[in-house]
Amino acid sequence: MSLRRLTPSVARALRLLVITALAVAGPGASSARPTGQGRQAASIVITGGTVVTVDDQRRILAPGAIAIAGTDIVGVGTPEEIAARFVASETIDATGQVVMPGLVNTHTHAAMVLFRGLGNDLNLQDWLTKYIFPAEGKTVAADFVRAGTRLAALEMILGGTTTFVDMYYFEEEVAKVAREAGLRGVLGQTVIQFPVGDAKTPEEALARTRAFATAFRGDPLVTPAVAPHSMYTLSAETLQAADRLARELRIPLLIHLEETKTERDDSLKAHGLTPTAYLSKLGVLGPHVLGAHGVWLGPDDIATAARAGMGISHNPESNMKLASGTAPVAAYVAAGVPLGLGTDGAASNNDLDMFEAMRQAAFLQKVVRNDPTAAPASLVLEMATRRGAAAIGMADRIGQLTPGRRADVIIVDTRAPHLQPMFDPVAQVVYAAKGSDVRTTIVNGRVLMHDRVVRTLPSGEVLAEAAKMAERVKAALPR
Numbered sequence: 001m002s003l004r005r006l007t008p009s010v011a012r013a014l015r016l017l018v019i020t021a022l023a024v025a026g027p028g029a030s031s032a033r034p035t036g037q038g039r040q041a042a043s044i045v046i047t048g049g050t051v052v053t054v055d056d057q058r059r060i061l062a063p064g065a066i067a068i069a070g071t072d073i074v075g076v077g078t079p080e081e082i083a084a085r086f087v088a089s090e091t092i093d094a095t096g097q098v099v100m101p102g103l104v105n106t107h108t109h110a111a112m113v114l115f116r117g118l119g120n121d122l123n124l125q126d127w128l129t130k131y132i133f134p135a136e137g138k139t140v141a142a143d144f145v146r147a148g149t150r151l152a153a154l155e156m157i158l159g160g161t162t163t164f165v166d167m168y169y170f171e172e173e174v175a176k177v178a179r180e181a182g183l184r185g186v187l188g189q190t191v192i193q194f195p196v197g198d199a200k201t202p203e204e205a206l207a208r209t210r211a212f213a214t215a216f217r218g219d220p221l222v223t224p225a226v227a228p229h230s231m232y233t234l235s236a237e238t239l240q241a242a243d244r245l246a247r248e249l250r251i252p253l254l255i256h257l258e259e260t261k262t263e264r265d266d267s268l269k270a271h272g273l274t275p276t277a278y279l280s281k282l283g284v285l286g287p288h289v290l291g292a293h294g295v296w297l298g299p300d301d302i303a304t305a306a307r308a309g310m311g312i313s314h315n316p317e318s319n320m321k322l323a324s325g326t327a328p329v330a331a332y333v334a335a336g337v338p339l340g341l342g343t344d345g346a347a348s349n350n351d352l353d354m355f356e357a358m359r360q361a362a363f364l365q366k367v368v369r370n371d372p373t374a375a376p377a378s379l380v381l382e383m384a385t386r387r388g389a390a391a392i393g394m395a396d397r398i399g400q401l402t403p404g405r406r407a408d409v410i411i412v413d414t415r416a417p418h419l420q421p422m423f424d425p426v427a428q429v430v431y432a433a434k435g436s437d438v439r440t441t442i443v444n445g446r447v448l449m450h451d452r453v454v455r456t457l458p459s460g461e462v463l464a465e466a467a468k469m470a471e472r473v474k475a476a477l478p479r
Ligand SMILES: [Zn+2]
Pocket: 107, 108, 109, 256, 292, 344, 345
């Protein structure tokens, strides 16, 4: 791969080329018909940056360019090739920056940003039962979920996340926010055995899921899903009912899976089976399933997951903070299980920064396995992009910069001191970049954020609403 950086004179020439192209095309260049000299109209051309495609050949174009028309990527090549083929309505100069696929956060609870920093330094059981479940019981309502998800959406857009996989309550509110923010989401309505804010019984939660899935069927951004919380918070009957619903409606099923050793030990005691084997016996596993965490699966369980064709979401920061354990990343990869990366909710992370998740994912594997070659930067970048897309059944749509895929694209400004010099763009993105280095976020061909200004959400209003909800959380805490 070429690591040549643009010299100022080349950059100037490119800009001139773009300006000339615009002048030649004249007004009305945004229409879909071919324009003069056989060039196609593009809504956006991003040119001059280092393009990390994460495509099948893992091409890195330095410099490179991409063309977007409507919702799709229509061209990837050198700046000269793209300028010769396309006339753009809008041109983004990415000189000195990295252009890459938007990040796919395969496991979060977006609205839980409102519990950020609450009940720290506890294990999962204490954290859940002493803080999170009681606080949720007293606070979670439609307006709370809306305010929390809007705050999370701001954070995600600013941090380069373009797709998020959510499990929460009042999921239709999450979906409405995703539409408003312009984010892509696989959004799972939670089903849990005890009464919660949006459902008194699991049956009610399943009915909610059906209504939600019907209301958002065919939405270009929102993929509704059913989210049975876990095998340890649900009866066998409810788990199977959730799975029947997922198969009937052809929607994904999201479930916490083998997050802690306690979950595994309890399952072995109660059922004589590991949680994975238990779910497999219930007939719940399949390509429509995404298991979150997957920390404790043994070789047999991983083989079961691979046979089922299910995906796994790895959440290294949450696993470290709650001391849940270390997921067997290499074993999943070797077994061919699509492995994505997630942040989990902000209450156990405590942010939604996928750049940090990449870095921690790599470092955690290296130290635990005492092997610096474990979880290399290239693998971790794939987990945050194309492998994550595969884990949620969207490999044909997102996760790489390839013509025909949706235009979910981010631009990382690598001109900052902590990102210079840049010899290896992949290592730079994984090991040195932060969410705050993202300059532009594009989802489905729409610019959601440019130069750190979010265009789709009113930041001030979102922060004020979140502050109001924080008062509700404070009032609900045990005294
Ligand atoms: Zn979770």
